[in-house]
Amino acid sequence: MKKNKDIFSLPSEWISEESKQIVQSCREIVEKEIFPLRLELDEDWKDHKIYEKLLSKLMLDFGWQCAPWPKEYGGFELDTITYCLCLEEMDRGDSGLATAADCGNWAFLPILAPKPNEVLIKKFAPIACQTDKLFVGCAAITDERGGSDVENIDGTHGKYIATTAVLDGDEWVINGHKLWPTNSGGVADLFAVFCTTNPGVEDDESFAIIYVPADTPGVIQGPPYQKAGMSGDKNGDVWFENVRVPKENRANPKPGDDAIAARLFMNAGNIGASAQALGIMRNCYELVKEWCDKRVVGGKILKEHSMTAAVLADIAMTIEVCRSDTYMKARMMDNPEPYGIDPSGVEFLAKTRANKLFVTDQMTILINKAMDLMGSHGYAREGHIEKHWRDSKIISLWMGGRGLAKLDIARYFYDCKTF
């Protein structure tokens, strides 16, 4: 029988030997550095004394900071499948930290795909691919007015984006107030600011993603919020007050292309969120297995009660099926041609939204089942399940939540016009 960690099916023919080694190194770092500290991490939500060290372990020692960048700059140019497998390992350990590490890279995707922006790649890749200094990105999407409206690219086409960018000579002047972005609260070095060049207008050409270094005059950050969990991810307010950056800092120079890049960015985010959920579910499987292998109830070990075995089967079944669809979507992203999809198109948006919403909903159900089986021990810090319970719920809520996910699905599959 395979070991617990490798027990769930994967499309092995899509995973190279090199990828397997990368994932194995990630697993080793997570098990050595994160697992032993897990019970101390939540108290560190504000100061990030431990988290800062752990983020460095992942971004620098493991080299995660290089993951998305082209090989010619020293990057790893990881494919989506390998990237997701690493995210699974990180989330087995701590999903807040995994979120910080993932979003630290995710913010750069709009300059890497679908149309690589050579000017900005040359500008940022050499800094990101250094291995002695953190270089963390932050995708500043959610406006004070709301998050879903910015992410509802195909329903509102930027109409309700509140953060503005005005071209003044060779510079963009940015004004706005963002909330919640991962790696705000003083962590990020560079913001990808989702904004509009024409407020109140429904037009993809006005949809802009502009890169702003965190130390630019006029960028002001508030302290991190205290949340139910996800302590490894700092989230706070960011104000942009007459912030000036060079014109070249727009992700895509041609108006309209930023909206396309934003859709691909959402698609990658959906698949990544599912991989995160899978990592959490796999760790719940490990924890609950260990518990039910030993705990004796009514004179026999817990897993030998048929009512327990039925729940354990549900847990394994959920992971098995969710993993299959997630790596199917990751494969489609990496190799779209045979599937006839455009990785930045509305069809793929609907399909990745469906995957993310389904997988994250299943995760929420699975964690509850795991906690039920573990009783009070599951509810206690020492049981580790309660951390996943608190950390995980947001994964189904971010990126426009359940509502926007359903709208994007219905719009594609049923031609609904609703927005």
Ligand SMILES: Cc1cc2nc3c(=O)[nH]c(=O)nc-3n(C[C@H](O)[C@H](O)[C@H](O)COP(=O)(O)OP(=O)(O)OC[C@H]3O[C@@H](n4cnc5c(N)ncnc54)[C@H](O)[C@@H]3O)c2cc1C
């Ligand atoms: C840990 C964490 C990490 C985060 N990371 C980031 C990040 O990296 N970058 C970033 O910018 N933000 C981030 N966020 C914010 C998050 O993405 C937003 O909170 C989320 O997108 C929803 O936006 P909102 O809270 O403003 O809710 P709203 O947009 O106000 O939505 C409220 C409700 O309406 C539903 N809804 C959405 N659209 C429609 C519609 N058209 N019609 C009807 N109902 C609709 C939603 O599903 C939701 O249920 C993060 C938040 C947390 C807690």
